[in-house]
Amino acid sequence: MNDEMTYWLLGRLDWQALPFLRAWNHPALSELIAAAAGGLVVLGALAVAVLLTVYRGWGPLWRDWLTSLDHKKIGIMYIVIAGIMLARAVVEAALIRLQQALAVNDAGIVTAEHFGELFSTHGTIMIFFMAMPFLTGVINYVMPLQIGARDMSFPWMNAISLMLTAAGAGLVMISLVVGKFSTGGWTGYPPYTGIEFSPGVGVDYWIWAVTLSSLGSTLTGINFATTLYKNRAPGMELFRLPLFCWTALCTSILMIFAMVPLTVATLMLALDRYAGFHFFTAGSGGNMMNYANLFWLFGHPEVYILILPAFGIYSEVIATFSGKTLYGYRSLVYATMVIAVLSFTVWLHHFFTMGQGANLNAVFGVATMAIGVPTGVKVYDWLLTMYRGRIRLTTGMLFSVAFLVTFVIGGLTGVILANPPVDFAVHNSLFLVAHFHNMLIPGLLFGMIAGVQFWFPKAFGFRLDERWGKAAFWCWFGGFYLAFMPLYALGLMGAMRRSSQWFEPQYVPYLLTALAGAALILAGLACLFIQLWVSVRNRDRLAAPLGDPWDGRGLEWSVSSPPPEYNFAMLPQVRSHDDFWEAKQDGRAYREPKRYEDIEMPRNSATAPLIGLAAAAFGFAITWQIWWLVALSFTGIWVIVIVRSFQQDIARVIPAREVAAKERAWLAEVESARPVDRFAETTRQNRGLAEVSP
Amino acid sequence: MSHSNRLHGGLNLGQAHAETHRQAETMVFGFWIFLMSDLVLFAVILATYADASVHGLADGPGPAELFELRNPFIETLLLLASSVTFGMAALHLKYQDDRRGLVLWMLATGALGLVFVAMEGWDFYSLVVHDDAPPQRSGFLSVFFLLVGMHGLHVIAATVWMLVLLIQIGRFGLMPDVKLRILRLSIFWHMLDVVWVAIFTFVYLSGVAR
Structure with a gap:
């Protein structure tokens, strides 16, 4: 086969793309680590395939999960993606800390290029393939239940969003086995990421992974916003929405407006690289400062896309485990909205040093500090919710309290950084790295973990083990x-970020302390996985199928755990904020509907996973310039969409009889169960029926 | 919210019951939100164009040297006319339930769209070949081709969509789903018109005036 033929068939692919071969040829430590990582991906995939075959799981996986349009299953699948990617990115973080701790006047364990890949994948994964799927998953699962809806407004589009995100995540994983990832950081600034300085496939992997996930997120935003505006149960006025739904609404509005600039930026970068355009090149009229503007026009609202849903989770968790209604509900709603609006006015603080002049910097500095005000309002509201509450320190609550303390510290360093003159001094240093981790770990990850602890019993019908949960908390916190x-x-x-080597011996004690912290975080992650394992094994002892393990307040607790496919046998009639809580007080809860009706639900569809598969093929093919596959997969996606639009039989009717049987069985179980005092909720007695508290 | 103002103004779904109307409302609302994010796309590229058309010329030709108004003006008329023909199609859809008129007006719209795309393609061709001004020449030309090309791609996508809908009208008749799709395509088509007006104003008119 001649070279031209090979290029036509395989593009830029060759054997040197495999890390195993590179490690064989140059068995340096850095290459061995890369080969081990690639091997882990291959072995992991093989192990999953073998297990699925042994336990005959392929059929159920396809029928019950991948083709499902049920928002609850889609939500869980999002969180599974987030969990897998979290594990990889935390391990990378530990490697980054190890390298920096060892590389004082020394080469350390990985080469500078490999180190670049490590921090680029760590950032890219944490933002796009851990944080985004995690919050999207939690909103997907919880929000329709909280507003009294049976599904999203656009269930099929929901599945497509999931599959696009999965395709992007798949690309990042494949880059461990075939080729190399970008070394341009999670922000991918040109001209470094331009073709001149980064000719390999790494940046292309980054571009297409991020593009797929950002398209998915745009669709998700449209779906969430439409659902929240149009699918609420009768009586669910906007100001009766649980606060988590308000934060979901603000997040989805931010997604609608902010994801597009990112898609534009990555596509322009792609045109620069593939077709010789000059958007961001150093010469020929290109302007890389436009990239910084476009990227952060997305990037700053993104920070609030990430943080707001966690704020919502904390509001639910703190109110529930304090046994009080949320203090200052309206002020929290307004604060959330103000934050969402202000988030579009501060993007410039990411590049104060770019040279746009002092006055402009001052305006953006002031706007940045202004965001501290509504956030402060929220902190006080949460504190006052706890004040004189009967607080139960469950795992979710511990993460929430830790968030309050830690987030305030991070906020303070943020106000310091908002000062342009100060920012000039610490720009791109580890001070900045510390600041944004100080915002995002408590402000996103702790929230998502708290959310999982809180809603897991809703999704699976049994609680998570508290002992391992608390162990995880102390590891993460410390x-x-x-x-x-x-x-x-x-x-x-003076330590700058993204440095693979140091020459200052006085850094050593600090770097070693940070390394110990990374080890502890790794232990915390392990505790979370062990908690899941232990809880699944003890699921009978932890069972809470009746639906209300925490003496909950919102509608999601008013149905069985796990909820039936259609969520509500009869759409609830909402009378107030904290409707289920008040229903329990008034004795309105657990009443049988007067009549049952047939319920129409979307039928499963194979089209969404097929589109995801085609999208992944597209991303891989265009990265390696396999042009026939690019054309095939791109056409394939649109052919599938068109074919789907011709399908008539897309709904399935669940007969009233079936609904009635299920509902009556559950209500009979509730009738015969013994309610549990809320201070005994972590004991075996808790079957999911809460004692009505005075 | 009372029942009547939840119905969508642009459509008559016939004897369909309330649930169909509720779904229609959700569907069209979601589509408007999609249009907002699509407009952000054009806004962002236009803003980049505003910068690149001044600072990104490098050694290449600028707007004043490259653009003339004759073709863009004809293209504008074509697109505006296509909006009128789609409006006629929408009237047939809403008031007359007249499949033949609807299809004819949609065909006219699609034809106008195709002529528009063909003319734009010719403009691109002459820029690249006759004026030696391909997108690779300067930052300004890169953004120009991206902006106008992105709009052109939207028109092509809308035309393909129209073709699919014509097949569906033939196959399924005017059932509510098909009606809703026609309604959404018409909103999309009008939006592309609005975007073109912005492009004509800020790219061609002010480019020539400079």
Whole structure:
């Protein structure tokens, strides 16, 4: 086969793309680590395939999960993606800390290029393939239940969003086995990421993975917003929405407006690289500062896309485990809205040093500090919700309290950074790295973990083990402080981010402390997985199928656990904020509907996973320039969409009889169960029926 | 919210019951939200164009040297006319339930769209071949081709969509789903018109005036 033929068939692919071969040829430590990582991906995929075959899981996986349009299953699948990607990115973080701790006047364990890949994948994954799927999954699962809806407004589009995100995540995983990932950081700034300085496939992997996931998120935003505006149960006025739904609404509005600039930026970068355009090149009229503007026009609202849903989760968790209604509900709603609006006015603070002049910097600095005000309002509201409450310190609550303390510290360093003159001094240093980890770990990850602890019994019908949960909490909490407080000091001492080597011996104690913190965080992650394992094994002892394990307040607790496919046998009639809580007080809860009706639900569809598959093929093919596959997969996606639009039989009717039988069985179980005092909710007695408290 | 103002103004779904109307409302609302994010796309590229058309010329030709108004003006008339023909189609859809008129007006719209795309293609061709101004020449030309090309791609996509809908009218008749799709395509088509007006104003008119 001649070279031209090979290029036509396989594009840029060759044997050197495999890390195993590179490690065989140059068995340096850095290459061995890369080969081990690639091997882990291959072995993991093989293990899953073998297990699925042994336990005959392929059929159920396809029928019950991948083709499902049920928002609850889609939500769970999002969270599974987030969990897998979280594990990879935390391991990478530990490697980054290890390298920096060892590389004082030394080469360390990985080469500079490999180190670049490590921090690029770590950031890209944490933002696009951990945080985004995680919050999208939680909103997907919880929001329709909270507003009294049976599904999203656009269930099929929901599945497509999931599959596009999965395709992007798949590309990042494949880059471990075939080729190399970008070394341009999660922001991918040109001209470094331009073809001149990064000719390999790495940046292309980054471009297409991020593009697929950002398209998915745009569709998700449209879906969430439409659902929240149009699918609420009768009586569910906007100001009766649980606060989590308000934060979901603000997040989805931000997604609608902010994801597009990112898609534009990555596509322009792609045109620069593939077709010789000059959007961001150093010469020929290109302007890389436009990239910084476009990227952060997305990037700053993105910060609030990430943080707001966590704020919503904390509001639910704190109110529930304090046994009080949320303090200052309206002020929290307004604060959330103000934050969402302000988030579009501060993007420039990411590049104060780019040279746009002092006055402009001052305006954006002031706007940045202004965001502290509504956030402060929220912190006080949460504190006052706890004040004089009967607080139960469950795992979810512990994460929430830790968030309050830690987030305020991160906010303070944010206000410091909002000062342009200060920012000039610490720009791109580890001080900045410490700051944004100080916002995002408590402000996103702790929230998502708290949300999982809180809603897991709703989704699966049994609680999570508290002992391992608390162990995980202390590891994460302590690990965070150990890992990131030293970075503030290092930043002030002049340590720049993304450095693979140091020449300052006085950094050593700080770097070693941070390394210990990373180890503790790794232990925390392990505890979470062990918690899941232990809880599944003890699921009979932890069972809470009746639906209300925490003496909950919102509509999601008013149905069985797990909820039936259609969520509500009869759409609820909402009378107030905290409707289910008040229903329990008034004795309105657990009443049988007067009549049952047939319920129409969307039928499963193979089209969404097929589109995801085609999208992944597209991303892989265009990265490696396999042009026939690019054309085939791109056409394939649109052919599938068109074919789907011709399908008539897309709904399935669940007969009233079936609904009635299920509902009556559950209500009979509730009738015969013994309610549990809320201080005994972590004991075996808790079957999911709460004692009505005075 | 009372029942009547939840119905969508642009459509008559016939004897369909309330649930169909509720679904129609949700569907069209979601589509408007999609249009908002699509408009952000054009806004962002237009903003980049505003910068690149001044600072991104490099050694290449600028707007004043490259653009003339004759073709863009004819293209504008074509697109505006296509909006009128689609409006006629929508009237047939709403008031007359007249499949033949609807199809004819949609065909006219699609034809106008195709002529528009063909003319635009010719403009691109002459820029690249006759004026030696391909997108690779300067930052300004890169953004110009991206902006106008992105609009052109939208028109092509809308035309394909129209073709699919014509087949569906033939196959399924005017059932509510098909009616809703026609309604959404018409909103999309009008939006592309609005975007073109912006492009004509800020790219061609002010480019020549400079």
